[in-house]
Amino acid sequence: MTNRYAVILAAGQGTRMKSKLYKVLHPVMGRPMVQHVIDQLTPLNLDETVTIVGFGAEMVKDVIGNQSKFVIQEEQLGTGHAVIQAKSLLQDKEGTTIVVCGDTPLITNGTYEALIKHHEGEGASATILTAKADDATGYGRVIRNAASEVERIVEHKDANEAELQVTEINTGTYCFDNQALFQALKEVSNDNAQGEYYLPDVIEILRNNSKKVTAFMTDNFNETLGVNDRVALARAEKTMKQRINEKHMRNGVSIIDPENTYIHPEVMIEPDVVIYPGTIIKGASIIKENAEIGPNSEIINCEVGESTVIRHSVASDSKIGNRVNIGPFAHIRPDSTIGHGAKVGNFVEIKKSVVGEGSKASHLSYVGDAQVGSNVNIGCGTITVNYDGVNKYLTTIEDDSFIGCNSNLIAPVTIGKGSYVAAGSTITKDVPTEALSVARARQTNKEGYASKLKNRKRD
Incomplete structure (x- = not known):
């Protein structure tokens, strides 16, 4: 098998992005553009990858x-000049070098593989990845002779009227015989409108030296999109979103409104999951079969168990068991574990806590830095008071306990197994097993006193 190498062009500042963030680091569906490129190159089993960086x-x-290995292009003097920076790492090697742009996140591994297969099968010195464009403005044109052979590439700014009518465009991705590439780069000049050293000039140089140059045309122009501004970034995001959603739907996931569902590339979703509109699933999340997510929910780096339902809620960096019911408007914060069959209801916040199997916090509660056992009932308005302004402390609520509404559990504290905490209590000491704890002021009724107060106000 021929040795294979890759050069990723990632040195441009991207001034049209109007951003402090380096262009190739702008995310598409949550992942930097250049990482998408590397992800699609990786299955090619490359012997070496070199990324050209600058700003x-x-x-x-x-x-x-x-x-990847890296070389720095100190001055941005064009794509040809960028590739030359890799000569110390690659010029003496034999094999195929694929040159790609770090701002083309949509090109798939299948397209890269087909390009290389065509190139090596033709025994070419260079192969250009081309596409047909309805509007070729801004793209280099692929100029062919009467025999339909590639002669050269003309940049848009250097093209004459006849060349501007050509609709076959250069996508900026190439395959080269590595030795031929670095030999031809020595002859590239900057005699053009931009005063730069263009990599496409290598094509004409190779032709003039009787080397074989071919083109491989992809039938998916949208895949070749180069992201140079925020408009193109949004287009890439939309295309990537559609691609990801279609993959999941073909694998048995029901996405009710794909246009308004955002799933990051690394997310894993099992069949028979239903995802409702407005849902965002990020990071290394795993959604198990028969779960229902959404509407309007955000899941970040979570494992969500079978038949779990999450509505109008946010969960991050946590493990959620099977048959759990979450929401609406719940917040599962990092480092939480929700056991099978548990319920986390409306306006409940769980933070760095374990909630055991079958336990319930149905509404308006904060459970932070807590170890909650199984079959515990946490009443409305309960708070685990975990922070003294300096340190955070653990609240332990053992199995089968019942916490009455509007209770404050002042950590560190343990609520024993099977015990009851009366509504409105502020618990500062451990509660023994099977005990009833009441920690509130005794009620006193002063009959007729309200009338006296009203009469004073009138006077």
């Missing part, structure tokens, strides 16, 4: 990490 180099390195 924001350290941030790009932090994102990509050990998935």
Whole structure:
């Protein structure tokens, strides 16, 4: 098998994005554009990947990490000049080099694989990934001769009137014989409207040296979109969203309104899950079969169990069991575990806590830094008072306990198994097993006193 290498062009600042964030780090469906590119290149079993960085180099390195080697393009003098920066790593190697742009997050592994297969099958020195564009404005044109062979690529700004009528465009992705590429780069000049060293000029140089140049045309122009501004970023987001949602639907997931459902690429969803409109599922979330998510819910890095229902709620970095009912308007904060059959109702917040099987906090409660056993009932308005302004403390509520409405549990404190806490209590000491704890002021009724107060106000 021929050795394979990749060069990712990621040195441009992206001034049209009008952003402090380096262009290729702008996210598409929650993942930086350049990471999408690497994800699709990875299955090619590349021998080496080199990313050309410039502005924001350290941030790009932090994102990509050990998935690539890096070289810095100190001055941005064009795509040809960018590839030349990789010569110290690649120029002596033999094999196929694929050159891709870090701002083309939609090109799939299938397209990359087909491009390389075509290139190697033709024994070409260079192969251009092309597409037909209804509006080719801004794109380099692929110029063919009478025999339909590729002769050269002309940048839009350098094209004459006849060349501007060509609709076959250069997508900016290429395959090269590695040795031929670096030999031809020596001949590239900057005699053009931009005064830059264009990588596409390599095509004409190779042709003039009697080297074979071919083109592989993808039938999906939208896939080749290069993101240069916020408008294109939104288009990429929409296309990626549609692609992800269709994948899940074909795998047996019901997405009621795909246009208004956002699922990140790494999310795993089992068949027979139903996702309602306005739902966002992010990160490494796993949604088990028969769950119902939404409407208007956000799930971030969570495992959601079978037949669990989450409505109008937010959950992050937590594990939620089977047959759990969450919401509406609940908040499951990080490091929480919700046991099978539990209920977390409206306006309930769970933070860094374990809620055992069959336990319920049905409404208007805060459970933070707590260990809640099984079959516990937490009444409306209950608060685990976990923070003294300096440190946070644990509240333990053992199995089968009943916490009355409007109770404050002042941590650290333990509510024993099977015990009751009377409504309106402020608990500051441990409650023994099977005990009833009442911690509230004794009620006193002063008959007729309200009338006296009213009469004073009149006077």
